[in-house]
Every structure is written in structure tokens, then in C-alpha cells.
Amino acid sequence: MSFDLAAADFSSESGLPERASVVEWGPDVAERFHAVYVDSFRERPGFPDPSAEEWISETVEEDDFREDWSLLVSLPGVGDAGFVTATEGWIVQVGVVPSARGRGVGAALIRESLRRASASGMRESWLCVNVDNPASELYRRIGFRDRGRRGRFQEV
Template sequence: MRDGELTWGPLGGDGDREAVAGLAGRCHAVDGGMSEVTISRFAADGVVTTGGRTATGVLVAAAAVRPLSPGAAHIGLVDPAHRGHGIGGTLLDWGLDAAAAVDTGASGVTVETEALTEAAERLFASRGLRQVFAEDVMRFDLATAEPPAAPLPPELAPHEWTPDLAGRFFVTYDAAFRDRPGFPGWPAERWVAWTAGDEEFRPQWSLLATGPDGDAGFVTCAEGWIVQVGVVPSWRGRGVGGALVAEALRRMRAGGARQVLLDVNVDNPAGRLYTRLGFTTLGRRAKFQASR
């Protein structure tokens, strides 16, 4: 089909993968976020795609719908130089229709973005979609900035992750997070496997803050990422979380890391802590679903 000056059709092959990567790079350079995650959505198993090309063959719009269990997920991209002409609406409407075919159980579609903009919010709202999740991706540039000076309280000491300490890490995680909405309530075995089973997990950067009266907080890290930070309720407000992050950053920098990323829910007050420590917001990822 044709939409204005664009010719539309499914994507496939090495050339289209390179074109999607280029389009994602142009979008994220303006909107923030991480293009790698967006690109991966177009390569998922069972994905259905469409793309819009100019008369000279340049890909300036693309969308993908992939199956979930249950449901389906849609993501779209419009080149910043081609926005404001209704192309985003065309992609979204295509995605909502395509999701019905991908999700044979009719469980509904989740519209995703790795770089939420005000224009995207307005578009999603115009189709009756509501935001169900949002988190900021934040970055610390270790190539240009020193890790902050934020020492642990003197009665606490950091201990690196070991198999023998994994159970205590879990107990501290459970105490720190169980009062939060959406806490999954995983058993220790599942959380430890999820944490340490990641091939990019780095035990030497993952720390447990321990004192004479027990464990106060923890941080777990992977290559280039701070994965989780938690402080038990009795130790909150005493600088434990910030000190653990600062120590992890120092160890990451000593290990050759150039930047460190983390995710923080937009409703989590820890975002202010990370800003004070020197993190900057790279972009906002979000999910929208049909209003009920």
C-alpha cells in the first residue's frame, strides 16, 4: 500500500535489518533510549513487520508485532525528519490490526516504546490506550566523570557476591522489595538463578552491605548495568543505597567500564538519588494497553 509518498511492505533480509538499525539510530539520537532494544524487537521469533520507504528507497518508518504469552506487542519507528504527517498513526493502526492476527487468543496488544515522547503519548491516547508501565533508563559516564564520594556508614562493610552469600543477598532483596507494588514473591532459588545465571552477571561488582547486627542492603551488577539496588527498611535514609552504587561504580571503572546503565520506575523515588549521584536520563521506556 501507499501512504503519501511512502511505499509500504514487509521487512526481511540483511539489507532491511541494516535499514531498521539505521532508522532506530536516527530516532534514538533525537528521542533518547537504546536503539539495541528496539532493533531486537524486529528480530523476535514470529514477528510480523511493515516498513515505509521513500521514492529513493530509504526506510523512514517501520513497525513490528511479535507474539507474547499471552497477547502481542507492537513497536513503531518514524524518522524524525518525516514526523508530523500522520505516519505514526498509520503504523499504530497497522499494528493494532496485525496484533489481532498474531494473538489468536485475543488477549490484547501491548504497545511498547523504548523512547517515549509527548507526541507518542498523545497518539496512544487518541487510540484509547493507557500507560501501564514506564521506567527511565539512566546512564553514568565513567569515561568523563569520577564515581561519587559516598561512603557506607562506618559500621557497615561491603562483601562481594559468592555462592555462600547468595542466600543472604536474597533475604536482603526480599526485605527491601516485598512492600513494593507488583513484588513477584519469587523463592530464593528462582531469584538467585535469575541473578547469577545471567552470563553477564559480575559477582565482583555485586555487593552486600553487612554490619554487626545483620545485612543492610545490596547491589547486583552485570556488564555495563546496575541491575538491582535495595535497602532494608530499618536502614533506609542513611545513605546505604547511594554508597553501594558508588562503590559498584568504582569497581566497574577499575574493571574498564566506560558507562553504566540502570532502569528505575518513574514512580520510584530512587530516581532522585541516582540523579544526585551523577546519573543522567537516557530515555523513557513505556508500555500502553487498551483502556478497559
């Protein structure tokens, strides 16, 4: 799926819930990102459950990883509730813990990451999503457009 950053209007509020706090990726918060990643995806079949060290290493080793577009949100009464990681031209991962779903956290994180990418001069952003992922409809509502379909991922 792709998003046309050049045509996007980022003038409105991010949509984060009131009193939400957002921090950018950094060595001091990377383990918090990992904890939210685990809480967000552990119930998915085949969840790989990487260690914090392994997941953080893989994340920062992505080509053109952008700490300033990779964000963690905390909510009152929930704590760390969602994250997005990004590279130049890509939303890499988005996750929201079950207790914070349905509050617009994922959409707001994606919009803020896209806003930052646009402000840095990027003109387009992409993401890959499994066809059975219910979040694909969220991505379409945000403004991502389908650009193709891949049959399945294969192990290398």
C-alpha cells in the first residue's frame, strides 16, 4: 500500500487521545518499544517472540531507519499503548496493545509519522500488510492505496 505525502493535508490535530504523550525512538526507550511490540502481537499465530536485544537490533539495522519518525505513545491509565517504526519511504511496523485498541491510537501514530516524513521532504510512503490483517481497512481510511498483492512470503 502507498500513501501520497505530497497531496496530504497534515494541518489538523494528530488525533491522539487527550493527555497522550509521545516519545521518539532512542536507546533509552527502545526496550519500551519492544514491550509494546510483544503486547501488541503475542496473540497472533506464529508470533516469533524475539528477545528485546534481537528485535531492537533488527529494527535499527533497517536501511534508512528514522528514529524521529518512530514513535511510542503512552496513555493515562494504560501506560505504553502503541508504537510505529519507520524508515525513509516506509511504515515498517505499527502495534497497539489490546487494552488501547479502538481509541484511534494506531491511526494517530501513523499520521504523525507520515507528517514527520512529509516535513522532511518525502513525497510517498509505503507499507506492507497481510491480506487477512484487519488493520488494512484502517490504512485505507488513513489514505493508503492498494498497489499490488503478493501471493505469500517465503522463507529464505
